[in-house]
């Protein structure tokens with residue numbers, strides 16, 4: 001079996017390589033990136049791999065490809081890969097909402113993988129973290145409306161985002177490459193472009209992608225996405241309004257026993273999720289679970305969650321999908 005990582009030198013591509021090794025996936029791995037990176041070397045399971053330039057002929061000897069490139073590039077190379085019979089798990093948002101492309105979080109809708117026609121899309125990173133955190137509550141109480149504020153790490157914008165924060169922490173006037181403003185010592189309430197309603201493309205993803213994966217076209221989500229000067233791991237404050245009456249103690253148990261979640265909820269003892277604690281691991285930490293006392297019907301509650309968006313929000317989720325494909 002041969003697996004290509006496309007965008008292998010980026011934040012997600014590098015993490016994919018590490019995830020394949022951690023999960024002991026026995027395969028030949030081909031690393032593809034731009035001509036700038038051709039010849040760079042990385043180690044994988046004790047072997048040295050050399051990055052090759054991505055071209056139309058890159059996929060002749062490949063079975064599966066893990067995509068970690070921007071949308072425009074994904075739209076260009078994925079048809080090349082499909083034409084050579086390669087099944088692609090893609091991290092860009094280029095194909096996520098296409099009807100014939102399954103959008104999958106393996107803890108939530110693994111059955112959708114089977115419906116693929118050569119492309120399976122990996123969801124938006126903040127959406128993955130929120131949905132893993134909420135899935136047991138969704139099944140028990142049927143969430144009908146969510147209000148979400150995200151606190152998104154700089155590495156969500158790739159290698160350039162990491163470099164911007166590192167350099168601006170030393171010198172706030174250092175060049176800005178990933179964000180429109182200085183991010184060190186600051187917050188930026190913009191991720192993606194805004195539409196005529198003042199809603200950003202990143203904010204729409206939470207509703208559109210959650211509807212698709214929960215197969216629930218009536219779900220309503222109001223989302224505000226904020227870039228924060230955290231290196232890695234997204235955090236989210238989430239209010240949910242449900243069809244059923246909620247029970248905080250039961251919700252804690254559901255999350256403690258959930259697939260992919262860890263309960264960190266003892267605020268009196270200063271125990272709650274924080275991005276430093278979720279960095280470089282695959283689980284979503286959930287805490288600060290509390291009833292919304294302003295909703296007298298008892299159908300609403302609030303939670304706080306954190307998860308590593310390069311791992312579970314991107315590379316790990318994609319490798320989990322690959323593992324389902326090759327089972």
Ligand SMILES: NC(=O)c1ccc[n+]([C@@H]2O[C@H](COP(=O)([O-])OP(=O)(O)OC[C@H]3O[C@@H](n4cnc5c(N)ncnc54)[C@H](OP(=O)(O)O)[C@@H]3O)[C@@H](O)[C@H]2O)c1
Nearest residue numbers: 007009010011012033034037068069091092156158159314
């Ligand atoms: N970062 C996250 O937390 C995250 C989470 C979820 C989804 N995503 C999505 O995953 C994708 C990758 O994001 P990232 O953060 O890993 O970005 P990144 O760090 O900027 O990496 C981009 C990759 O694309 C490659 N590339 C750029 N131009 C190319 C070209 N002309 N031909 C071939 N390869 C080219 C780069 O190679 P060179 O090094 O050669 O330029 C690099 O390997 C994006 O669609 C992003 O939205 C990211």
